[in-house]
Each structure stands twice: as structure tokens, then as C-alpha cells.
Amino acid sequence: MKKKKIRVFAPASIANLGCGFDVMGLALDEVGDILEISVDDGDGLEIRNESGVPLPEDPELNVVTPVIRKFLEITGNKAMVRVRICQKIYPGSGIGSSSASSAAAAYGMNELFGCPLGEEEVVLCAMEGENLASGGYHADNAAPAVMGGIILIRGYEPLDLVKLPVPGNFYCAVVHPHLTVNTKEARNILPREVPMHAAIRQWGNVGGLVAGLYSGNIGLIGRAMEDHVAEPYRKAFIPGFDELRAALMQAGALAMNIAGSGPSVFALADRQDIAQKAGNLMDAHFRSRGIDAEVYVVKVSNKGAKLIA
Amino acid sequence: MKKKKIRVFAPASIANLGCGFDVMGLALDEVGDILEISVDDGDGLEIRNESGVPLPEDPELNVVTPVIRKFLEITGNKAMVRVRICQKIYPGSGIGSSSASSAAAAYGMNELFGCPLGEEEVVLCAMEGENLASGGYHADNAAPAVMGGIILIRGYEPLDLVKLPVPGNFYCAVVHPHLTVNTKEARNILPREVPMHAAIRQWGNVGGLVAGLYSGNIGLIGRAMEDHVAEPYRKAFIPGFDELRAALMQAGALAMNIAGSGPSVFALADRQDIAQKAGNLMDAHFRSRGIDAEVYVVKVSNKGAKLIA
Numbered sequence: 001m002k003k004k005k006i007r008v009f010a011p012a013s014i015a016n017l018g019c020g021f022d023v024m025g026l027a028l029d030e031v032g033d034i035l036e037i038s039v040d041d042g043d044g045l046e047i048r049n050e051s052g053v054p055l056p057e058d059p060e061l062n063v064v065t066p067v068i069r070k071f072l073e074i075t076g077n078k079a080m081v082r083v084r085i086c087q088k089i090y091p092g093s094g095i096g097s098s099s100a101s102s103a104a105a106a107y108g109m110n111e112l113f114g115c116p117l118g119e120e121e122v123v124l125c126a127m128e129g130e131n132l133a134s135g136g137y138h139a140d141n142a143a144p145a146v147m148g149g150i151i152l153i154r155g156y157e158p159l160d161l162v163k164l165p166v167p168g169n170f171y172c173a174v175v176h177p178h179l180t181v182n183t184k185e186a187r188n189i190l191p192r193e194v195p196m197h198a199a200i201r202q203w204g205n206v207g208g209l210v211a212g213l214y215s216g217n218i219g220l221i222g223r224a225m226e227d228h229v230a231e232p233y234r235k236a237f238i239p240g241f242d243e244l245r246a247a248l249m250q251a252g253a254l255a256m257n258i259a260g261s262g263p264s265v266f267a268l269a270d271r272q273d274i275a276q277k278a279g280n281l282m283d284a285h286f287r288s289r290g291i292d293a294e295v296y297v298v299k300v301s302n303k304g305a306k307l308i309a
Numbered sequence: 310m311k312k313k314k315i316r317v318f319a320p321a322s323i324a325n326l327g328c329g330f331d332v333m334g335l336a337l338d339e340v341g342d343i344l345e346i347s348v349d350d351g352d353g354l355e356i357r358n359e360s361g362v363p364l365p366e367d368p369e370l371n372v373v374t375p376v377i378r379k380f381l382e383i384t385g386n387k388a389m390v391r392v393r394i395c396q397k398i399y400p401g402s403g404i405g406s407s408s409a410s411s412a413a414a415a416y417g418m419n420e421l422f423g424c425p426l427g428e429e430e431v432v433l434c435a436m437e438g439e440n441l442a443s444g445g446y447h448a449d450n451a452a453p454a455v456m457g458g459i460i461l462i463r464g465y466e467p468l469d470l471v472k473l474p475v476p477g478n479f480y481c482a483v484v485h486p487h488l489t490v491n492t493k494e495a496r497n498i499l500p501r502e503v504p505m506h507a508a509i510r511q512w513g514n515v516g517g518l519v520a521g522l523y524s525g526n527i528g529l530i531g532r533a534m535e536d537h538v539a540e541p542y543r544k545a546f547i548p549g550f551d552e553l554r555a556a557l558m559q560a561g562a563l564a565m566n567i568a569g570s571g572p573s574v575f576a577l578a579d580r581q582d583i584a585q586k587a588g589n590l591m592d593a594h595f596r597s598r599g600i601d602a603e604v605y606v607v608k609v610s611n612k613g614a615k616l617i618a
Contacts (some may be wrong), residue, residue, distance in 0.1 A: 019512070020512070020516065021509065021512070022509045022513075023509060023512060023513040023516060024516070030496070133365055152513070152516045152517065152520060153513055154513050154514065154516065154517035154520075154529070154532065154533055155510060155513050155514065155517070155532070158586070160517070160529075160532060162516075162517060162529065164520060190505065191505070192504065192505050193502035193503060193504055193505060194502065194503050194504075194505055194508045195501065195503075196499065196500070196501050196502060196503055196538075199503045199508040199511070199512075199538070200330065200331045200332060201464060202508070202512055203328070203329070203330070203508075203511055203512035203515040204331075204332040204461070204462055204463050204515075205463065205464065206512040206513075206515050206516045206519075207329065207461045207463065207471070207515045207516065207518070207519045208331060208461065208463035208464070208469070208471060208517045209516070209525070210471060210515075210519040210520050210523075211461060211463075211471045211519050214519075214520070214524070215523070220469075221470065223463065223469060224463055225312035229505075229508070238552050279403060290429045298469070
């Protein structure tokens with residue numbers, strides 16, 4: 001094997017999208033992880049973290065490890081793999097930190113070996129990282145991080161992914177308040193059963209959101225984002241949640257919801273200036289409560305993982 | 310008021326569409342109810358049933374009564390209304406018998422008074438009949454019976470209806486086995502809570518079905534129709550349900566599900582000959598068990614309630 005080296009970017013992502021609990025996710029523009037991956041003769045894995053973000057030193061605890069092993073296993077390859085983590089979203093932010101690294105690793109390995117896997121199989125590899133991070137094979141961050149855009153996970157047995165159309169002017173303001181919410185903890189707060197009436201409202205909304213995306217009906221998208229299943233429980237982790245939403249809706253946002261299992265919160269808007277205003281309000285909301293926060297105001301990206309120079 | 314008289318047709322419909330429990334419904338071509346409605350000076354309601362199908366004689370028990378009262382109330386009109394029920398789907402068939410009459414009454418009244426109500430308000434009037442028949446304000450039969458095509462009920466507060474695209478070649482075989490299943494009873498068999506994992510699969514499927522309809526992806530539509538919420542309970546009312554489905558899928562049907570709360574069962578196909586074959590299999594299935602059945606093989610209709618000569 002000739003030694004080969006690439007750099008890969010994979011975007012941050014927002015899982016759930018309000019009503020689409022566990023079945024939808026969206027890729028963000030610009031924000032994401034950068035990995036440098038090289039393969040050579042031999043057999044082994046070396047991970048170096050140069051991102052400045054604290055990560056577990058033990059490769060057994062790093063999400064890229066099971067991703068790379070899965071790729072080598074299903075493609076029947078053996079290699080000495082070296083990964084340099086150059087840029088990293090802060091873990092626990094709720095915008096798909098583990099998925100961005102997992103997606104970059106899966107996409108990068110596939111590129112290095114001449115693309116033996118299709119897109120859905122690359123997602124399946126990336127889901128191994130999700131499993132290590134959160135104890136479950138979820139694709140709602142991993143799929144958009146690999147494929148870009150807005151992805152519907154129709155089902156898992158087998159994995160059935162649908163890339164939904166993204167309206168032309170679709171902006172997202174995301175705030176990451178510095179509160180750590182553990183994904184497992186955020187899952188455990190949810191009940192195991194959903195009242196039938198809430199479940200019906202939820203799937204009416206999922207249908208409405210998909211219809212809104214196909215028809216470009218921005219009003220319908222906004223109305224359909226409401227989450228009757230996870231948000232009523234998880235918003236307890238986020239100080240002043242209802243108040244913040246009221247302010248953002250007042251400012252013209254289409255919707256505000258928790259990103260993934262939180263604590264990040266995002267708002268959608270069909271105008272960049274409204275998204276920017278929403279971002280400012282989010283920042284001020286947390287800072288006034290003594291909580292540091294990062295804010296991103298970006299377009300929804302149709303591009304997922306990609307090679308970079 | 311000058312005496313006016315019209316004839317109205319409203320189609321049979323199939324509620325739930327597999328995964329879309331309580332939020333989706335589809336209108337059938339050709340099959341439906343015909344009402345003759347006249348209005349004159351005065352104040353009162355007279356109903357004559359000439360359909361040959363047994364119906365309650367008491368107007369207080371006929372679904373058109375609350376529909377007509379609601380229409381007069383919200384439009385602020387008063388009239389002597391006479392309704393002749395000329396053609397009627399057999400009640401308890403599960404293909405929207407009460408909704409077809411309710412939709413015809415609501416649509417007809419609106420036409421007679423110069424269309425003061427928009428389509429969603431006409432549906433709201435028709436839902437009064439649903440409430441009398443089944444004890445709930447459901448729109449999953451009433452909306453397609455008024456509007457035609459495939460309707461998503463995004464939400465009820467307020468009523469938010471989305472007309473979804475219907476693929477060009479979209480055929481439906483419906484069998485009405487002569488078993489009476491009471492709508493209230495069929496609702497009572499359902500649990501009040503849904504396990505989270507089943508609910509997630511259900512809204513993944515609703516999203517997939519809507520995406521399949523917009524993109525014309527017939528395979529996706531078929532995969533997405535699966536119902537994890539109502540069918541596991543309600544199929545107990547239908548002898549040999551699983552066996553019948555296996556035979557229909559073998560014959561090339563996209564999906565087979567219970568129509569509304571049953572006992573009718575329907576299959577979708579993208580070819581008329583497959584739908585016809587499915588209809589024949591359905592008929593044979595019930596007759597071999599000593600159960601009489603009617604079978605309809607029709608296109609999915611984009612047309613809802615309409616005036617006829």
C-alpha cells in the first residue's frame with residue numbers, strides 16, 4: 001500500500017428538528033470537525049488530538065476508533081491508520097460533536113480506499129461512533145454529517161434514509177450555552193411511553209414538516225416544528241427556555257427547538273437578518289444569566305462530509 | 310329565499326393509510342354517497358332515506374343533522390332544509406360512510422348558499438357528523454371526502470390541512486368483508502400510550518410516506534405504510550389478516566393495511582392489473598371463510614365532493 005493522507009471536514013448537525021425526534025437531522029454550514037487521516041502498510045490505529053478541545057487520550061474512548069474498525073471490517077482491509085484531530089466541536093454541545101468526527105472518519109476512510117462503500121454504508125460506519133458516545137445506533141446526526149442537507153431516517157431495519165429538499169433561504173441560529181448535558185442523561189429523562197394523543201400530534205407534525213420542505217411552504221415548516229414528546233421534559237435543562245422562545249418568535253423566527261438532546265438551542269428563519277437577530281437574542285439570554293455561550297448563524301448546508309485542502 | 314335544489318356526490322375515503330393513524334386519509338374514485346339537498350324559506354330539517362341502506366329514522370341520529378346545523382349556525386342562516394339520501398355506502402364498512410354523507414351535506418349547503426365558507430371550514434362542518442358517528446372530531450375521512458386526494462391533518466388546533474400530491478398511477482383495491490366493527494369499539498381496543506420505540510418508527514414512516522408522495526417514489530411509499538400503533542391490535546378483528554397481506558404482497562401490491570378502524574382492508578398498487586388481482590385475492594380470502602364481501606378496485610381520486618346532475 002502506498003501511504004496516503006487526506007484532510008476531511010464534516011459538519012455539525014442538529015438532530016430531532018423539533019417534531020422529528022430520532023428521525024430527522026440537518027447539517028450546518030461552516031461549523032464542524034476537521035480530521036487528517038493517513039493509511040499505510042501495517043495494522044494499528046494512532047489518534048492525535050491537536051484540536052485544543054479536551055478529548056479522551058485512550059483510543060478505546062474516542063469515537064473514531066469503532067468507526068475505522070467497522071470500515072476495515074466490512075471492506076476486508078487492514079492498515080496502519082493515523083488520525084490527527086485538527087478541529088473539533090466542543091463535546092456535549094448538542095450539535096453533533098461525536099457525529100462530526102465519526103462522519104469525517106467514515107467518509108475519509110472510504111475516500112482513502114477508493115470509495116468501496118455507498119453513502120448509506122458510510123453512515124452505518126459513522127453510527128458506530130454514535131453508539132460509543134451515546135449508547136445507541138442513532139443516525140439523526142451521523143446521516144446529515146455524512147450526506148448534508150436535511151435527512152429523514154424512515155427506518156433502521158434496514159437503514160432507510162431520505163434526503164429532503166432544503167428551501168433556498170433557510171438560516172439557522174444555534175446557541176451553545178456552556179451547560180453540560182450528557183446525551184445518555186437527556187435520553188433517560190424521557191418516558192418510555194408516549195400518550196397516544198401526543199404521539200398523534202407528533203406524527204402529524206413530522207408529516208407537515210416533510211410536506212413543508214418539499215413544497216417550500218415556510219409557514220407550514222414553522223408550525224410543524226413543535227415537539228410534543230422530548231421538549232416538554234428536556235427544556236427543564238435550559239434556563240428560561242419558554243421566555244427565550246417567545247422572544248425569538250417575536251423577532252420573526254419560524255421556530256425554536258432544542259438541538260438534539262441539548263443544551264444547544266436553535267432557531268430557523270427564512271431571512272439572514274432575522275437569524276442574526278435571533279442569534280444575538282440567544283447570546284444575550286444566556287449571558288444575562290451568567291452562562292457563557294457560543295452562537296453560530298449559518299445557512300443550512302446541502303453539503304455533508306468533504307475533502308479539503 | 311328562492312327554493313333551490315342540488316345533487317351532491319362525496320367519495321368514500323380511507324383513513325389512517327397505514328402509518329398515518331388519525332392524520333391521513335385518501336379519497337376513492339367513483340364509490341361514495343349521493344345526497345339531494347333543497348333549501349327553502351322556513352326553519353327545519355327533513356331527512357328521507359331512499360338509499361336502500363338501513364339508517365336511523367330519527368334525524369337526531371343521522372350524521373347530516375349536526376353538519377347542517379353547524380353550517381347554518383356559523384353562516385348565520387335559517388332555512389327549511391330537505392335532504393334525500395339517494396345512495397349510501399354501507400355503515401360500518403370502514404371506508405368513511407358517515408364522512409361521505411357529512412361531506413356531501415357540508416359541501417352541498419355551502420354551494421346552496423353561494424360558498425360563504427372556505428374548504429377548511431366546510432371540513433369543520435363535516436366533522437360534526439364524524440363526531441356524532443364516532444364520538445370524536447376526526448378529519449381523516451371528512452377532509453379527503455370534501456377535498457379529494459390524499460390529505461394530511463398536520464394538527465387540529467387550529468385545523469391545519471395539507472393536500473399531498475397523488476402519484477399518477479395510484480390504484481387502490483378495497484374489500485369490505487361483512488363483519489361489523491363499531492368505530493368506538495375499534496378505538497377502545499387501542500392502548501392510551503404508545504411505546505416510545507413504536508412511536509418513533511411510526512413518525513419515521515409518516516415522514517417517509519409524505520416524502521414518497523412528493524417525490525413519486527413508489528417503493529418508499531410502500532415501505533413507509535407500515536403501522537406500528539393501531540394495526541397490531543385491530544387486525545385481530547380481521548380473520549387471516551397476515552395471510553392475506555402475504556398473498557397481496559406476493560402479487561405485487563405496495564402495501565396492505567386496515568381502512569380506518571376496519572373491518573375493510575385496502576391494498577395500494579402502481580398498476581391497475583395488480584390492484585385488480587389484489588381485489589380478486591381479497592374477495593376469495595373472505596368468501597373461503599364464509600364471509601360475504603364487496604370489493605372496489607378504483608384509482609385514488611383527486612376530486613372530493615362535487616355537484617352532479
